Every structure is written in structure tokens, then in C-alpha cells.
Amino acid sequence: MISITLLGTAALVPIPERALTAAFLTCGGHSILFDCGEGTQSAAVKAGVSLMKTDLIALTHYHGDHILGLPGLLKTMWRMGRTEPLYITGSEGLWQKAMEPILRLTGRTAYPIELFELPAEGLQLCRLIRGWASAARLTAFKTVHKVPSQGYCFTLELAGKFLPQKAKALGVPVNQWSRLQNGQSVPLGDNIILPE
Ligand SMILES: [Zn+2]
Known part of the structure; x- marks a missing residue:
């Protein structure tokens, strides 16, 4: 079963009942976080979901309202004893525009952070992360914005x-x-x- 929790749907400025952009997908005990705006951790606690075992974070673009929750989240994962690798993908400029400055803020993490680009045809998630259903695939597609940006399509192919x-x-x-x-x-x- 696929479950999607919209953790944040506000833009630019968080408001009491709406955190900034983030959506959390779970499927068969595995999970993906799409974007991580400010307040994502509090929104997850409020929604009753745990982000600590997130396998993969998929970023749409690097405006602050989509990524400024990341330094805190990466640090909390470390404090909570995470050891498994965390995979992060995103649109053009993932390292220079987002992860390099974020990791400078976050500092050392005891778990590996692996940046990767999704191939044009999408990726069968079990090829990257052990335990995902072989039918689960993540594909990126271009979206229209002022800066390079992408959306994501998660599919679960019908079992044979x-x-x-x-x-x-x-x-x-x-x-x-x-x-x-x-x-x-x-x-x-x-x-x-x-x-x-
Ligand atoms: Zn934007």
C-alpha cells in the first residue's frame, strides 16, 4: 500500500496550521521524503509519522521554502543514531546550490549521505536501496519554475x-x-x- 502524508503545503512563509513544502511517501516499510521546508520535523511529529528511517530525499528545487528544513533533519537523524545511508536526489545543481552549503551547516553525520541523479528512464528503487519492492520505481520530470526544477512520479507496477x-x-x-x-x-x- 502507498501512503502519502502532506506535511507542508504553504509557500514562502510558514503559518501556524501549514508548514512549508514537504510530502512523505511510505510503501512496504520504506519511505521517501519529497522536499523539506522549514518546520518539516514538527509537521511530521504532528502527523504521527517518523522521518528517521527515510531512505531517500527527493528535492524539486533549491528555493529556501523547499530545503531549509534539511539541516535540522539531517542532524536529528544523526542524534537518533542513524547508521544507514541516506540517498538524496534533486534537480540540476544539487551539490553546489543545496547540499554543499547545507552540509557545511550540518557538520559531520555518522551515517553516509549519498547524492545521486535519477536516470532519464527512472530508477527501480531496489537497485539502490535494499528491501524496496522490485515493482517500485521513481522517475523525475521537468517542471516549469523560475529556476531548474523537477517533479517526481512514483509507480508501483502490477505484480505478475x-x-x-x-x-x-x-x-x-x-x-x-x-x-x-x-x-x-x-x-x-x-x-x-x-x-x-
Ligand atoms: Zn520555488
Whole structure:
């Protein structure tokens, strides 16, 4: 199931009931944060969602009302003991216009921060982050704004027909079949069995 929480929908200036831009997507225990305006952390607490295990942050552009919540969030993740890598993608100029100054403010983090560009055809998220459903794909598309900007399309392709005889032949234990049916891979010894 895909769940999207709109954490902030205000522009330029936050108001008591509307934080600046941020949306949080969860799917199968994994999550993506789209933009991170000022007040995103408070808005998440209010909405009852935790941003601490966010796998990936996708930024649309680098105006302050879309990114100024990032230094605080990155620092909180560190304080909360995060060790897993955090992946960050964005429009043109991700390092120079956003992450270089933000990381200078944030300082050291105990977890790795990996910047990456989405390929034009989109990315099957399990190829970057272990545990995502193989059917989950993130694609960027250009949007019209005063500065280079992009939107994102998250898709969950329909699962194919489950073939129990094939799972059996591959030696996948029956109690793991539901993972394959849900589009997740199953580690088996030194191998990983993909739903395909
Ligand atoms: Zn803007």
C-alpha cells in the first residue's frame, strides 16, 4: 500500500496550521521524503509519522521554502543514531546550490549521505536501496519554475502471476512466498531471489 502524508503545503512563509513544502511517501516499510521546508520535523511529529528511517530525499528545487528544513533533519537523524545511508536526489545543481552549503551547516553525520541523479528512464528503487519492492520505481520530470526544477512520479507496477512451482524449484521456503508475491526479493544463502 502507498501512503502519502502532506506535511507542508504553504509557500514562502510558514503559518501556524501549514508548514512549508514537504510530502512523505511510505510503501512496504520504506519511505521517501519529497522536499523539506522549514518546520518539516514538527509537521511530521504532528502527523504521527517518523522521518528517521527515510531512505531517500527527493528535492524539486533549491528555493529556501523547499530545503531549509534539511539541516535540522539531517542532524536529528544523526542524534537518533542513524547508521544507514541516506540517498538524496534533486534537480540540476544539487551539490553546489543545496547540499554543499547545507552540509557545511550540518557538520559531520555518522551515517553516509549519498547524492545521486535519477536516470532519464527512472530508477527501480531496489537497485539502490535494499528491501524496496522490485515493482517500485521513481522517475523525475521537468517542471516549469523560475529556476531548474523537477517533479517526481512514483509507480508501483502490477505484480505478475505468482508461480509456486518456480519458487519451489528455486528452494524458496513457503513462509517467504508472500514476500515474492509482494514484489520483494528473498535472500537465500549467497543468492537473492528476485520476484521476476
Ligand atoms: Zn520555488
